[in-house]
Amino acid sequence: MTTLTTSGAATRGKLMQAAARIVARDGLAAATTAAIAAEAGVAEGTLYRHFESKDDLLIAAYRQMKQEVFLNAGAALDTTIAPPERLKRTWKVIYLAYRANRDAFAFGQRFAESALAEREGGEAGRAVMRMVGDLRKAGIASGDFKNLPMDLLSSLFMAPISYLMKSEINGRKWTDAELDVAATTVLAGWRK
């Protein structure tokens, strides 16, 4: 069994959530150590018991968020469906995962455009690449997709997710039909 001092791990999680929430709401510059600690309901000094620096905290929060979104989305997928339809469904599942957690998305966007992203190393993006790679392989084997490079397909896949979500954060709620247009557009790019 674990020890009774489980509060440590809980505090770590609270700090990551607090940081993500502040970045999503008010931007990276607003995520000061004081603000993060206050939002998490702990003292400022406590932060340094769990992370070596503020940057380390943000990087950890980013990796965890990415993993959650893409692991959950990947698990919900039926690999027996034909690649074209599967591509569209995958696209939509990921979109809806972000919609269900806008803060995670907004945090990710802001983090990715910061200088911290370079320090992160790109490990967080690996889950995406694996998912795109699987889809691509299946679609080429079935003769449905063009044999295009992974990174191009990945860009065409993620780009509308990002742009449509940005609009949602600014108050635009896309209808299901509009999301279908976007998913179909992605498919058109991949299709032979």
Next chain:
Amino acid sequence: MTTLTTSGAATRGKLMQAAARIVARDGLAAATTAAIAAEAGVAEGTLYRHFESKDDLLIAAYRQMKQEVFLNAGAALDTTIAPPERLKRTWKVIYLAYRANRDAFAFGQRFAESALAEREGGEAGRAVMRMVGDLRKAGIASGDFKNLPMDLLSSLFMAPISYLMKSEINGRKWTDAELDVAATTVLAGWRK
């Protein structure tokens, strides 16, 4: 004729360029007043003779950059071409405009993800909207495009520009054929 004290306007421009360059290279957090002044080759205090605050300087730089890219791109367009082909060419012209000035693009991305973007008000995006609106109208009139909302079309148009340019900044050079795939994908989304 203008007066002889033309150096004022020149200094203003140097400050905006310096700020954009630093943000593009090292991120928003690196664009301190000290760093901007040093990069521009002027004293820190001089900045406040030309802008009320650092934020005002960044907002001015952002607006000017957006205007330049989209005015130049729009001017290069032949409105007699049929909408589908015109859409693809417009997409490519804007892409190449950003490629020719990666710093402008990187600066724009980082600025747009900062809290400053809210203060900017969205004026910078109006040039894009007008261009998309013109294209959309022509394509619907000719029966080539679906009657979809402006903001959806605009998102589908800009999204791959953004994602492909991000890759280029990380060292990936897209071939002309690959750019054509992206432009054709956008067209597929718009097309009836």
Next chain:
DNA sequence: GTCTATATTTGGATAGAC
């Protein structure tokens, strides 16, 4: 592990000479 100070640095912005 968490808290309450506190040390130290750096940031944005201003004052006043030239």
Next chain:
DNA sequence: GTCTATCCAAATATAGAC
């Protein structure tokens, strides 16, 4: 209009009691 010098506030990180 520009520079040098400086003020003041805020931010990261640490020390030490509980």
